[in-house]
Amino acid sequence: MPEKRTGGRSAAVLAQIRTAVEDLVRERGAERVTIPMVAERAGVNPTSIYRRWGDLPTMLNDIATYRLDPARPLPDTGELRADLVAWAGEIVEHYAKPVNAALLRGGAASAGETESDCLRNRRAEAVVLASRSGAPFAADDIVDLVVAPIIYRVIFLPWTLTDPGLAERCVDRLLATGRAA
Helix, strand or coil: CCCCCCCHHHHHHHHHHHHHHHHHHHHHCHHHCCHHHHHHHHCCCHHHHHHHHCCHHHHHHHHHHHCCCCCCCCCCCCCHHHHHHHHHHHHHHHHCCHHHHHHHHHHHHHHCCCCCHHHHHHHHHHHHHHHHHCCCCCHHHHHHHHHHHHHHHHHHCHHHHHCCCHHHHHHHHHHHCCCCC
């Protein structure tokens, strides 16, 4: 099977599509975006989008997560709390942007009863952070006590994402459970 090219025309087209989706979601809301609109805005044929993603919900799910690339370097200060606070801060900062919050909601809705890419990626990062530090708690504890409260705010209380102490409070709750040393 041939490898996907990461640069060139393919990368430029993906960037155009992502920009078009973000702009349209910002302008109209995720529920009013269609693949033909995205294709027109990006200057591509709708069949290119259907071929890559299959449908709008899958495309929204993918685009909702691409900026928080799971392959990016995670904080590594050598201190568990500092790493978790920096990581949680990245998540808060990302979803404090209304377009990213709208894409998250669209991506989560498209996932239905399966795990969204966003959750899968954050869980994988939590596994890395927990194992790297030798923390005495599971990645699911990090997801439940750090990520979940942030995502709750993204969905129901977006104005609270500007609270500068949010990431620290979520991490401190995790560390206060007694599961962490």
